Amino acid sequence: MAVVYRSWKALTQNAILTRSVSNSLRLYSQKPPAPVVPLVNVEVDDKSGVAVVTLNRPPVNSLNTPLLTELGAAIKNLEDNKSRGMILTSSSDTVFSAGLDILEMYNTPKDQLSAFWTTLQSTWLSLYRSSFPTVAAINGHSPAGGCLLALSCEYRVMVGPKFSIGLNETQLGIVAPPWFVICMRDVIGHRQTELALTTGRLFSAPEALKIGLIDSMVSNKAEAMAEAQKFITQFAKIPPLARKLTKESVRGEGIRYMEDNMIDDLQIFMDLVTQPKIQKGLEMYLATLKKK
Numbered sequence: 001m002a003v004v005y006r007s008w009k010a011l012t013q014n015a016i017l018t019r020s021v022s023n024s025l026r027l028y029s030q031k032p033p034a035p036v037v038p039l040v041n042v043e044v045d046d047k048s049g050v051a052v053v054t055l056n057r058p059p060v061n062s063l064n065t066p067l068l069t070e071l072g073a074a075i076k077n078l079e080d081n082k083s084r085g086m087i088l089t090s091s092s093d094t095v096f097s098a099g100l101d102i103l104e105m106y107n108t109p110k111d112q113l114s115a116f117w118t119t120l121q122s123t124w125l126s127l128y129r130s131s132f133p134t135v136a137a138i139n140g141h142s143p144a145g146g147c148l149l150a151l152s153c154e155y156r157v158m159v160g161p162k163f164s165i166g167l168n169e170t171q172l173g174i175v176a177p178p179w180f181v182i183c184m185r186d187v188i189g190h191r192q193t194e195l196a197l198t199t200g201r202l203f204s205a206p207e208a209l210k211i212g213l214i215d216s217m218v219s220n221k222a223e224a225m226a227e228a229q230k231f232i233t234q235f236a237k238i239p240p241l242a243r244k245l246t247k248e249s250v251r252g253e254g255i256r257y258m259e260d261n262m263i264d265d266l267q268i269f270m271d272l273v274t275q276p277k278i279q280k281g282l283e284m285y286l287a288t289l290k291k292k
């Protein structure tokens with residue numbers, strides 16, 4: 001028995017030695033690890049105290065769980081530091097955000113699907129009810145979840161005329177949840193929301209300006225940033241607590257909807273999105289995006 005034990009021990013020690021030598025050799029031959037690039041960049045201007053939060057998930061800033069988590073953490077950080085304001089924009093020249101990452105909803109294990117949706121819910125709520133002023137500087141296409149992010153800010157400046165924005169969910173065979181609808185309705189009104197959502201219409205920037213989906217159209221990102229700064233500057237003389245409570249009051253319906261219905265909303269999402277028919281629709285939509 002002792003012999004067996006000794007030889008087993010020798011064998012394992014030998015294996016450990018071999019493994020550590022080969023690991024070292026592998027380390028020498030490996031490239032240095034790629035730097036971890038944040039999915040959300042935050043830069044706070046020293047003078048104005050305004051934070052520029054830039055979505056940075058090429059190619060199209062589709063919103064997956066890690067990106068939404070980083071965005072939520074960035075907003076919490078600004079909240080904790082009593083930020084003067086936030087401008088949400090994109091590092092891409094052509095896309096603000098392509099909306100929810102369809103790969104997070106297609107063929108996804110239930111625990112991941114649930115984590116994805118709850119992260120979206122909580123990040124959305126923290127953006128929608130943030131105490132500081134928020135502006136979306138929409139410097140590219142902004143469909144579906146991208147439009148939701150923009151609608152959740154207090155002011156929208158969009159680079160035009162060639163980019164589009166809207167809630168196009170029905171075109172994909174999915175349904176914009178009630179809190180998406182509330183956001184849209186509060187910005188463009190009931191009638192326009194019904195027309196826009198039932199048809200899943202994407203609006204060009206001039207069309208969006210006409211129905212009030214965006215507040216302003218500019219011709220490049222620099223102009224968008226300047227106008228966003230200007231919007232935030234007007235709050236310098238407004239007492240922050242009065243501003244925050246007023247915003248919460250105006251946005252009360254959306255805030256209460258989410259606070260009271262988080263679990264039901266998750267359940268409805270899970271039931272709907274896991275249906276074979278919806279999964280097939282998402283598969284076909286992904287294929288058309290890839291074929292382009």
Ligand SMILES: CCCCC/C=C\CCC/C=C/CC(=O)SCCNC(=O)CCNC(=O)[C@H](O)C(C)(C)COP(=O)(O)OP(=O)(O)OC[C@H]1O[C@@H](n2cnc3c(N)ncnc32)[C@H](O)[C@@H]1OP(=O)(O)O
Pocket residue numbers: 059060062094095097098099100101102103141143144145146168169172174175176177178268269272273286289290292
């Ligand atoms: C009543 C209760 C209801 C409960 C809830 C029920 C249902 C759930 C509701 C869920 C709500 C979802 C909202 C969403 O946000 S769904 C996402 C909708 N998004 C879109 O329709 C946009 C799709 N994308 C585009 O139209 C274009 O990509 C673009 C944004 C206009 C940019 O065009 P372009 O610059 O030409 O880039 P490409 O098209 O070539 O794309 C590059 C690359 O990225 C992939 N991709 C694009 N969008 C997405 C996406 N949203 N998710 C994942 N991947 C995306 C695209 O396939 C390309 O990939 P490859 O490079 O691999 O080919």
